[in-house]
Amino acid sequence: MSTSPALRDFVEQHPRLFVLTGAGISTDSGIPGYRDEQGRWQRSAPMTISAFMSGHAARQRYWARSMIGWPVAAGAQPNISHRIVARLGDAGRVSALVTQNVDGLHQRAGSHDVIELHGSIGQVICLSCATRYPRADVQHWLWQHNPDFHGVSAVPAADGDAHLESPLFDNFAVPVCERCEGVLKPDVVFFGESVPRERVDAGRAALGQSDALLVVGSSLTVFSGYRFCLWAKERGLPIAALNLGTTRADPLLTLKVSAPIGPALSALAAGIGLQAD
Numbered sequence: 001m002s003t004s005p006a007l008r009d010f011v012e013q014h015p016r017l018f019v020l021t022g023a024g025i026s027t028d029s030g031i032p033g034y035r036d037e038q039g040r041w042q043r044s045a046p047m048t049i050s051a052f053m054s055g056h057a058a059r060q061r062y063w064a065r066s067m068i069g070w071p072v073a074a075g076a077q078p079n080i081s082h083r084i085v086a087r088l089g090d091a092g093r094v095s096a097l098v099t100q101n102v103d104g105l106h107q108r109a110g111s112h113d114v115i116e117l118h119g120s121i122g123q124v125i126c127l128s129c130a131t132r133y134p135r136a137d138v139q140h141w142l143w144q145h146n147p148d149f150h151g152v153s154a155v156p157a158a159d160g161d162a163h164l165e166s167p168l169f170d171n172f173a174v175p176v177c178e179r180c181e182g183v184l185k186p187d188v189v190f191f192g193e194s195v196p197r198e199r200v201d202a203g204r205a206a207l208g209q210s211d212a213l214l215v216v217g218s219s220l221t222v223f224s225g226y227r228f229c230l231w232a233k234e235r236g237l238p239i240a241a242l243n244l245g246t247t248r249a250d251p252l253l254t255l256k257v258s259a260p261i262g263p264a265l266s267a268l269a270a271g272i273g274l275q276a277d
Contacts, residue, residue: 022218128182
């Protein structure tokens, strides 16, 4: 691959990489991304926090779609890109791994101390009393209480959503907290919500101990990821991006590799003598 020497040189010249990943690293695991190569929404936009909190009908729509779409995310397996990032970490080449993804695939591939900016789709939290529930348990409840949806299928969307509109939404049973009957929400940062301060601070502190920033699979359209590029630029750190299509940070980049992520990282691993598995 013609782009791999430049990426290999970047990695070899900067031994402490701050790695920031987005949805593009998980598409080879069967989890759809949010945007196309031009940064436009693929199909319908995801649920916002204001919509989710607007009333029962909005939560019926969310949980109905989630009941259909979540099994795709839950059943996804780490792909070669997740494994190579983990091996880079094992080799001491990663100062920090920050992900915008909520799928947990980095951890399952063997990465440690992952900063999940947007939380984890594997957990659900009560907005009133903060009780947490495994998402798998909530799925079992949804399945039991919504038999009319057992035969429904839909095209999966990003982060456990599904592209689905149905008159059955009006009768959909929405889970509530078993302790206080409060509103349950996936323990993820919805569009329109702020990333918890401690996660941002941990990422920024790690960036200060890094030699360079490597973005993998993100258009950086959302500010929660883009700000790390701004901070890297302030510190004079070089920035490389491996991403198909444009990124918000293109004017800030030292190196842009527009190529399929799996093959490019595989070429990188081979070039620096890392085993992918």
